[in-house]
Amino acid sequence: MPSTIYRLPRLAVGCAAVALTAALGLLAPSVAFAEPVTLAEALTRASATSPLLTAAEANIAAARGRAQQAGFRPNPELDLEVENFAGTGGFSGLNDSETTLAIGQRFEMGGKRTARRRAAEAEVETARLELEVARADLERDVRDAYAEAFAAGRRVELARDQFGRAENLSTIATELVDAGREPPLRAIRARTAAFEAVGRVRAAEAEYAQAQRALSALWGGSDDLPEPVPGDQPVPSLTVDPTDTLDVRLAEAAVETSVAVVDRERTTSRPDVTVSVGARQFAGSDDTALVFGASMPIGLFDRNQGNIAAANAERTGAEARRNAALAASVRRARDARAALQTAEARRTFLETRAEPEAIEAVRIAREGFSAGRFTLLDVLDAEEALNAVQSEMITAQLDQSRAIAALTRANETEGQVQ
Numbered sequence: 442m443p444s445t446i447y448r449l450p451r452l453a454v455g456c457a458a459v460a461l462t463a464a465l466g467l468l469a470p471s472v473a474f475a476e477p478v479t480l481a482e483a484l485t486r487a488s489a490t491s492p493l494l495t496a497a498e499a500n501i502a503a504a505r506g507r508a509q510q511a512g513f514r515p516n517p518e519l520d521l522e523v524e525n526f527a528g529t530g531g532f533s534g535l536n537d538s539e540t541t542l543a544i545g546q547r548f549e550m551g552g553k554r555t556a557r558r559r560a561a562e563a564e565v566e567t568a569r570l571e572l573e574v575a576r577a578d579l580e581r582d583v584r585d586a587y588a589e590a591f592a593a594g595r596r597v598e599l600a601r602d603q604f605g606r607a608e609n610l611s612t613i614a615t616e617l618v619d620a621g622r623e624p625p626l627r628a629i630r631a632r633t634a635a636f637e638a639v640g641r642v643r644a645a646e647a648e649y650a651q652a653q654r655a656l657s658a659l660w661g662g663s664d665d666l667p668e669p670v671p672g673d674q675p676v677p678s679l680t681v682d683p684t685d686t687l688d689v690r691l692a693e694a695a696v697e698t699s700v701a702v703v704d705r706e707r708t709t710s711r712p713d714v715t716v717s718v719g720a721r722q723f724a725g726s727d728d729t730a731l732v733f734g735a736s737m738p739i740g741l742f743d744r745n746q747g748n749i750a751a752a753n754a755e756r757t758g759a760e761a762r763r764n765a766a767l768a769a770s771v772r773r774a775r776d777a778r779a780a781l782q783t784a785e786a787r788r789t790f791l792e793t794r795a796e797p798e799a800i801e802a803v804r805i806a807r808e809g810f811s812a813g814r815f816t817l818l819d820v821l822d823a824e825e826a827l828n829a830v831q832s833e834m835i836t837a838q839l840d841q842s843r844a845i846a847a848l849t850r851a852n853e854t855e856g857q858v859q
Contacts (some may be wrong), residue, residue, distance in 0.1 A: 543719025
């Protein structure tokens with residue numbers, strides 16, 4: 442009777458073995474070409490082809506064009522007047538007409554052109570710093586995406602290792618069942634664990650491909666799948682003055698621009714003088730006389746009050762944003778530094794304490810299982826604990842890389858960005 446009871450489970454074990462053997466074909470390496478790329482190469486590619494940087498460079502060119510335009514003086518004006526013609530009586534023709542040809546020039550008063558140029562040059566400086574900030578943001582994004590792709594690649598390797606251990610355990614369980622030392626359900630459970638490992642490999646491969654595409658998208662890649670290579674990221678300096686960071690420098694430039702705009706709007710309220718000189722010809726006597734004129738608007742209603750008030754309000758806002766940028770710069774650096782210390786401590790503990798103990802527990806459990814001292818469930822529990830520790834190690838390294846990227850961005854100063 443027991444042989445009848447065990448016959449169907451053993452048949453199920455055999456079927457499971459065949460299915461698992463077929464599943465091994467699913468774990469063949471992907472045929473997609475993966476190009477090894479270092480972090481430095483990824484940063485260089487993104488810096489050379491990023492559309493965000495192209496847009497920021499275009500803003501600089503536009504600001505320089507406005508600065509060039511701000512330095513030009515007003516154009517002179519040519520004025521032609523014909524009077525006393527096509528009327529009635531003696532003025533019916535051109536015999537008594539008067540023709541005046543004059544040239545006029547508007548002279549900007551109160552330092553308008555100088556103030557206009559200063560405001561435009563301040564805008565150029567702001568646009569230049571915006572490009573530096575865009576480069577720093579792109580570098581941080583590349584570092585993050587690179588770390589994500591590298592971690593995803595390690596998860597693929599871990600999933601394959603887990604499958605290898607699960608498949609080996611399944612083989613041992615089958616041998617013990619065949620020897621009559623374990624019930625057939627133990628082998629089925631081991632095969633199930635191996636099938637679960639196959640699913641984890643497939644999921645890890647899909648996540649890795651997605652992370653590779655996200656990384657290549659930062660430099661406009663489409664078909665290429667970059668393969669991040671191992672390498673340590675240097676930890677940035679911890680002694681950077683917060684006032685020297687890019688975000689604060691950009692906020693300072695915005696304040697300087699707003700001050701220059703206030704000066705520009707104030708000079709606009711001062712009236713200009715237009716001077717003209719010319720000659721008038723009298724057709725009746727064929728005489729010629731010089732004509733001189735000067736004009737100046739009277740600042741009775743429009744004294745540019747609204748624009749001056751708006752510029753002052755914008756300056757107040759820029760100063761507030763500068764103070765907020767300084768506080769945020771200090772906070773970001775502290776947060777990134779704390780996150781880095783936490784990730785480093787966690788990774789060190791996992792690598793030096795948790796993983797060696799988990800590996801030893803798996804070894805003891807496997808040896809005991811082979812000797813009949815432990816059950817399959819004991820081995821699976823030990824394997825699951827090791828898998829969790831190794832997965833946490835990858836996460837800790839990813840957190841460390843992210844913290845380095847955040848700290849690098851928080852401490853970025855002018856001239857440091859690639």
